[in-house]
Amino acid sequence: MTINHHPPEDLLADFAAGRLDDADRLVIGVHAAQCPRCRRFIAAIEQLAGAALEQANPVSMADNAFATLMARIDEPAASPPATASSRSVQPLDDDLPEILRSCRFGKSRRVAPGVKLQPIILPDTDKSRAFLLWSAPGTRMLEHTHTGTELTLVLKGSFSHEGGEYRPGDFDFGDGDVDHQPIVGSDMPCLCLVAMSGDLKLHGWLGRLISPFVRL
Ligand SMILES: [Zn+2]
Structure with missing residues (x-):
């Protein structure tokens, strides 16, 4: 797998420091599991933070970010116990990266x-x-910007926009400054893992017309 697009370094540092919420951490974690370059960066940050902590006072280091991520995902959700129907929801694709295989999925919708x-x-x-x-x-996809952030990791297939072509393992970051219109590759479907805060803002008359119907 050749990875050409990586998460911004501040996101990787926040991942290492345990400052991301679960959705963002999941996307960065799945990318890093596939990307030696980002794993090295995260390990370096953890080492620096560990050294700084040791100098400050002799507290034990927290588990590394990957172990924490895996443990959090393995925890049962804090919500009421799953009913038989919500437990049995199958993922859209049965060949997912290892971290995602232990996740619970909701019902898919168009x-x-x-x-x-x-x-x-x-x-x-x-x-x-x-x-x-x-x-x-x-x-x-419709041309859009974001009111929050959008972290996208390609799992299968590809898409492209003015930032380049994104293939499996590639990471794309979008926020209010980014205005893009991705087009999915024509050879096969594209499956992405996305963490999103805020909402999409669709452009143009068509976007305004259909945005009440496009709920992401
Ligand atoms: Zn990377």
């Missing part, structure tokens, strides 16, 4: 023509939410 969304149920998602996004080959 959000636009050729686009399906499946929520991932995490213990602590007050700020952002995580979901799988499946798009049919050649889907042209």
